[in-house]
Amino acid sequence: MSRRTQELGRFTDVALLILVSLAEGQKHGYRMIGDIEEFSGTSLEPGTLYGALMRLEERRWIEPVESSERRKPYRITECGRDALREQLATLRRIEQAGARRAGPAWGLS
Template identity: 80%
Template sequence: MGRRTQDLGRFTDVALLVLVSLAEGDKHGYRMIQDIEGFSGTALEPGTLYGALMRLEERGWIEQVASDERRKPYRLTESGRGALTEQLATLRRIERTGARRAGVAWGSS
């Protein structure tokens, strides 16, 4: 099965975290940093986040939302939702394969 996003290069962890955060709804950078740390335990520096936002915006996976506030919110585009869905499916395949090979049974005590 070929990947639709193959020509876009390596899918970074930061990009995945941003897409997951925005899948919940529009957010500005500081709110994304808080959300990402809350659900993943990853503390992003603003420069790391804003570099990822620029790359994701260039790919058309996110876009800025018009706002009168100082902070600029972003939203996930339909293309971004498709990329996220594809990446999550890949991660599920990796997780299932890794668990099987490592002999890990999720949900058992």
């Protein structure tokens, strides 16, 4: 990411990042943190991640998976998949509107 982009901050929603990570398959928190950083460049603190995991679990968008290990894996539920599809569709509409509106004026089209 360029320095100028870093100065703008990140336009992310932790819940969306978690759902995208879990769409690939079940993961525990530490693995999600690494995956999210890899695909989005966003570095999450454990407290931020686990707070969001609790909220997503309350909404029934994710659920814990039985495990004999110390780490607690999660998976996305069907409701979570629906929420992710809806959010991604919204982001596509926003991206398309941004490209349509800003592109010609800024020579980006």
